[in-house]
Structures are given as structure tokens and as C-alpha cells.
Amino acid sequence: MARRSDFGSILTTQSGRYRGRYRRRGKDYYTPLRPSRRLVGQDLTKIHASILDGTWEPPRGTIKRPTLSLDETATIEEWYEHWYGQMEKAGRSPNSLRGYGSIFRRRILPTLGHIELGELTAEDCRDLYVTLQESLSIVSAQNTIRSLSACMGAAVDAGLLASNPVQVKGAMAKPRARTDFPMLEVEQIARLIDATEGKYKAAVTLGVWCQLRISEVRALTREDVKLAPLRVSVSKAVKRGPTGALTVGPPKSEAGRREISVPAVMHEVLLHHLEVYVPPAPGSLLFHNRDRLDGIVSDKVLLRALNLATEAAGLPRLRFHDLRHIGLTHYGRQGATLADLKFRAGHSSVEAVQIYQHSSKQRDAELAARLGS
Known part of the structure; x- marks a missing residue:
């Protein structure tokens, strides 16, 4: 513009x-x-x-078109602009774009933006990591270095660099997936749903028994619920756009597009919700904000409803994402294969769902107690 x-x-x-x-x-x-x-x-x-006054001369090294004809003499800032534009054209998640934009503008470009691609060294990257740790958490500093590595890796793929200069020991490993989430048994899940405020019962139920992400729950419309047999179609998710505004876009990955069966244990809750709380138009949101029927409900609203329910039911405090973990663990207990779990969860990797084939500590104790009996 x-x-x-x-x-x-x-x-x-x-x-x-x-x-x-x-x-x-x-x-x-x-x-x-x-x-x-x-x-x-x-x-x-x-x-x-x-x-x-007649003193103008063509700027040395000026790139005639900033997003084209780049080489290793382009600055990191100029390459980042090109890389960002390519990700945008490729349809990368608005959340990912917003995250990269914030990290580069605030943490990387002020320090390294002026350096030519071919001049960036591993020492420059290590120095940045040390500096970041003085004002940020370890996780935030690691995220910054991984973002820089992704950008420089793209320069390698484009043939502008022979190798990725971002080599920072201790910063590149991704954090391990959380495995210590609270586990609820079927009776406890029923208590949780009973304790949830009426218009949010279906949201909690979809989170645990359909194992949906909170972003997927918030984007659901009446037309996404298929009847006879009862199924839920997941084809979109709520995200933050590049400006921070809420928007509905594609799911986290292509694997996130799926149509899953609704277990009988939640039929009554979901059908009641459709009858009482959702307008008849096909595009009506299942959950909306207080002021507008077409307004996307805040994740904070759903989390508050969940917190109130756990407290009322005498259960441990949960993140909304914990409902998904709990539901997938129960699904795995029924003998689901890794392929079954990948499809149900909308995951693209086997590693992401292997945990759900593992038993909880309570389940292990129950099985151990039966040994020899």
C-alpha cells in the first residue's frame, strides 16, 4: 500500500x-x-x-525491487521482507505470520537487520541469544532464535546461502510436549459437564469428547454439525490476523480438516444446545459473544466457564486444551491405532499422538493391582 x-x-x-x-x-x-x-x-x-542541489547519486547497493532479485548482499531485513511475503502468499496461518512479525520487529531486526545475509555469523547469533536472555525468559529467547533460523534456512533453500549460520547450542531444541496434564475419568468428566453453565456445556463437551481445539470450537457453525449419524465437520478455526483482530480461517494444518463421529455420551448435550442456544440459520455460530450473535466468543469466556465448572465440581483446575488431552487418552484406551488418533486429533505427525496410547498413573495402578489376582 x-x-x-x-x-x-x-x-x-x-x-x-x-x-x-x-x-x-x-x-x-x-x-x-x-x-x-x-x-x-x-x-x-x-x-x-x-x-x-545537484549532489544526488544513485544509492550504492539499492535493490530496485525489494521482493525480487535478492542475493547474499541483501540485508537480513530485506530478506525477511521477501520471506514474510512468500509465507503470506503461501497461506501461512495468520497467527504464525503475526508471531514472526512481532519477533522480528521487536527482537531481531533492531540488532541484526542491517547485516548482509552473507555476513551473518554464528557468533552474531550466539551474542543475540545471550542478550535476549537478559530481558526475556529462556523459552522466549529460544523461540526468537528458532524464528531467525527458519528465516535463514529459507535463504539456504533459495540458494542465497551455502549453510544456515544460526547455530546456537541450547536454543534450537523445541520444548517437549506436555505430558503431565490432569487426567479425568468418565465419572469426573460427567460431573464437570453437569457443573458447566448451560450455554457452555456443549463447548466443554466438544473439547473433551470430540477432542477439538478451542480455536476449532469457537469457529463451529450450525452447518458444521451433521445429523443422522451425528458428526462434527472441522474445516476452520478462530485465529488472530496480522493486525491482532479475530478472524476465521483454515485449521492449524491440512490434517486439521476432518469430519468426526460424535460419541453417544454427548448426543443429548449437543442436540439440546442446537435447539436452545443456536439460531436456525446454517451459518449461525454455535457459541457467540454476549453482544452479537455473529460475534466470535472470546477464548477467555470459555476458559472462565471451565474454571467455574472445575471449582464447582471439586476438580483440579484445567486449561481448555487439557480437555483435548483427556479425551484423546480415553480414545486411545479404547484401542485406537496411531492412524486413528492422528485422524481424530487432526494431527499431521505420529509423534504428536503417541502419548495418547500411554496409560495414566491411575490406570497403571489399577492394572498393577489386578496382577496375580
Whole structure:
């Protein structure tokens, strides 16, 4: 998007930063990336003055078109702009794009953005990691380094670099999946659902017995519930767009698109919810905010309903995502294969669902007690 200045134009880049564009002797030139329009305006004013007094010269190393014809002399900031645009065109999740944008603007570009791709060293990356740990948690610092590594890895894939310079010991390993989530047995799940406020009973039920992510629950509409036999179609999820606004988009991955059977234990709750709380139009949201029937319900609202229910039922405090873990563990106990679990959960990797074939500590104690009897 371009906005006119007294001289040249001010462009808003895909990552939310700005650069100036001006034309001289039949060619387009661009100013360096800046965090504000005011700074770009100052750059353009200086360039205009140099043209008027006859001292202007073509900027050394200027990239005529910022998103094309890049090589290893491009700065990290210029390569990031191109990489971000490619991810956007490829349909990457708005949440992922927003996350990358925030990390690069706040933590990476201010320190490394001016460095040419071919000049970035492993030492530069290690120094950044050490500096980040002074003001951020270890997890946040690790996420930053992994984001930088992903960007530089894309430069390797594009043939701009021979190898990825991001080699930071202790920062690259992804955190292990949580395995210590609370486990509820069938009777406890029934108590939890009974204790949940009426208009949110179905949300909790979908979380545990259909094992849906909270983002998937919030995006469901009446037309996503198929009758005879009762099934739920998952084809979208609620996310934050690049500007932070709520939006409905594709699920977390292509594997997230699925149509799953609704177990008999939750038929009554789901059908009652459709009859009492959901308008008849096919596109009506199953759960909406208090002010608008077409307004997406906040995840905080669902979490608050869950917290109140666990307290009323005398159960341990849960994250909404714990419901999914609990439900998938029960599904695994019924003899589900890894392929069954992958499909049910909407996961693309086997590793992500292997945990659900493991027994809980309580289940282990029950089975051990039966040995020899």
C-alpha cells in the first residue's frame, strides 16, 4: 500500500514497516526500511534536497525491487521482507505470520537487520541469544532464535546461502510436549459437564469428547454439525490476523480438516444446545459473544466457564486444551491405532499422538493391582 509524500511515495511493507519509493531518470529507487512514516518522510526530504542541489547519486547497493532479485548482499531485513511475503502468499496461518512479525520487529531486526545475509555469523547469533536472555525468559529467547533460523534456512533453500549460520547450542531444541496434564475419568468428566453453565456445556463437551481445539470450537457453525449419524465437520478455526483482530480461517494444518463421529455420551448435550442456544440459520455460530450473535466468543469466556465448572465440581483446575488431552487418552484406551488418533486429533505427525496410547498413573495402578489376582 502506497501513501503519497511531497516527494516520492511511502510504502507499507508486509511486516508493518515502511520504506520510501522515488523515481529518478526513469528508474525506481527505495529508501531503507524504517519503523515509522515520519522517518521515511525525513529520508525522502533529504534525497529530494540532494536532487535539487545537484549532489544526488544513485544509492550504492539499492535493490530496485525489494521482493525480487535478492542475493547474499541483501540485508537480513530485506530478506525477511521477501520471506514474510512468500509465507503470506503461501497461506501461512495468520497467527504464525503475526508471531514472526512481532519477533522480528521487536527482537531481531533492531540488532541484526542491517547485516548482509552473507555476513551473518554464528557468533552474531550466539551474542543475540545471550542478550535476549537478559530481558526475556529462556523459552522466549529460544523461540526468537528458532524464528531467525527458519528465516535463514529459507535463504539456504533459495540458494542465497551455502549453510544456515544460526547455530546456537541450547536454543534450537523445541520444548517437549506436555505430558503431565490432569487426567479425568468418565465419572469426573460427567460431573464437570453437569457443573458447566448451560450455554457452555456443549463447548466443554466438544473439547473433551470430540477432542477439538478451542480455536476449532469457537469457529463451529450450525452447518458444521451433521445429523443422522451425528458428526462434527472441522474445516476452520478462530485465529488472530496480522493486525491482532479475530478472524476465521483454515485449521492449524491440512490434517486439521476432518469430519468426526460424535460419541453417544454427548448426543443429548449437543442436540439440546442446537435447539436452545443456536439460531436456525446454517451459518449461525454455535457459541457467540454476549453482544452479537455473529460475534466470535472470546477464548477467555470459555476458559472462565471451565474454571467455574472445575471449582464447582471439586476438580483440579484445567486449561481448555487439557480437555483435548483427556479425551484423546480415553480414545486411545479404547484401542485406537496411531492412524486413528492422528485422524481424530487432526494431527499431521505420529509423534504428536503417541502419548495418547500411554496409560495414566491411575490406570497403571489399577492394572498393577489386578496382577496375580
